[in-house]
Amino acid sequence: MATNQSIEVTKKRSNPIIGFLNSKKVVPYIFVSPFIISFLILTLYPAIRGVIMSFQSVLPGQVEFIGLTNYERVFNPTFYKALTNTTIYVILTVTILTILPIILAVILDSRFVKLKTLFRASLFMPALASTIVAGMIFRLMFGETDTAAANQILNWLGMGSVEWRFNAWSGMFLMVMLCVWRWLGVNILYFLAALQNVPSELYEAADIDGASLFQKFWYVTLPFLKPVTIFVVTISIINGFRMFEESFVFWEAGSPGNIGLTVVGYIYQQGIQQNDMGFGAAIGVILMLIIFVISFIQLILTGAFKRGDA
């Protein structure tokens, strides 16, 4: 510490400006300045601006305060439809993208499976395609005609063709499938990484006690996967509420009966396409509140777990 100070002193003497810029008090702030600037301009300011906008009617060259009118308008059947769709989508994707990767990761990690690298890489491959390209493949495979792949399989099984993009249930199925297909491999990698932390002695001890495969999974493996599970669930929930592309790629801006409308899709529709930015901002504020409440609940739930672990 003493040497550092003396070096700083000598430097300051040699050239005050360089000495100042190079002092350990100033350097860190110069290093983090890009973050400070971008945080203020590109996050904090828009966040505040968004809240203000939600109380305004924003038209080109004409902005006026209209109080809570935007919020009163938000609670309409279309918004409820978007919120319901998004919530169902979140519940389905979170459930599938947690349970399926755990099972597959445990199997992949077991000593029974050969060709681990090949399996892992091929499950990971879909994550490399953009949602648009992946969605295009799905759209062409789940086409309305009898000649599209999905209907060919259904017909082959003796079932009738489905107009995939025109029913509420099949529309949801398409969006969830698309998401699951792209993210399954990534989530498997998370769980595989966590599985490396399970001490093998625990399995040996369980073997000596005569535990079955399922008992070992339930009592030894699962508790070790808890932290990564919480993490996967958290990002899946947030990503689920942010969902837009999976819907856009199937229906562009509008789906029949809004079967594919999501909350972010509604923001896009109202704020950008209808140019009603104040209304769009109000939907955004409500979405933010929903995400905060969910994160808060989750924090309480998982915080309680953590206290138990520590």
Added chain:
Amino acid sequence: MKKQQSSTLKWVTNIGMAIVCLTALFPVLMLLLSSFRPSSELMRTGISLKFDWSLLNLDNYIYIFSQAGEYWTWYMNSLIISAVTIVLSLFFSAMVGYALAVYDFKGKNLFFTFVVFILMVPFEILMLPLFQMMINFQLVNSYLGVILPMVVAPIAVFFFRQYALGLPVQLMDAARIDGATEYGIYFKIMLPLMAPSLGAMAILQGLGSWNNFLWPLIVLRSNDMFTLPIGLATLLTPYGNNYDVLIAGSVMTVIPIIILFIFFQRYFVAGLTVGGVKG
């Protein structure tokens, strides 16, 4: 008996995994195969399991290389935007993450809290006010308008900080005694040590930018400024007669990523599972 049980298990799990993996790869294979089918037929039938193999040809690719000028405009736009995003976001995010890890200074914990906080705020909530700002700055329909909000990526800052926490701090003291400036220490000694994390983040940012959709969709307004995902999405209409560009073009967008993936698989895995550093 135990041995017999485990050999059955071996068969069941391996065959099961093979089926799961084939299912995962199936759409990719179908895309590849269908890209050789005549586009008019593809538009009529969709991607089919049963089709006339004798009709397979290279026409879609010949068309895209010889005539689809706008496709290559999109390709260039995507390349430029991704490259600039990678360079800028790595440069700035690494600096911030490094400082948060190795220095002690007032406000450090506050800044880090902000980083984590922004991670939690979905970009979609900020996009309308941001779009309004872009209108005011006249950045609508420009590369800069797309790139600017991505320049300091909180996820990358977070990752670099975690990585820099493991750097040998003694090296810094040694360099200081030798008269190196703090900037020299960072650029000449510490940054090279952070190379693996730079690789992972280059992949994360590159892939994110290459595939980014909603923000470019809002900011980019004219066909000649579109990125690949936006441009391809415009072809996805039931009335379109551009299925040749759509299908062959989709394959071409994935090829650079797959090539990178094969060479830098380790970085890909690290980049896409970046949140794992927390757990």
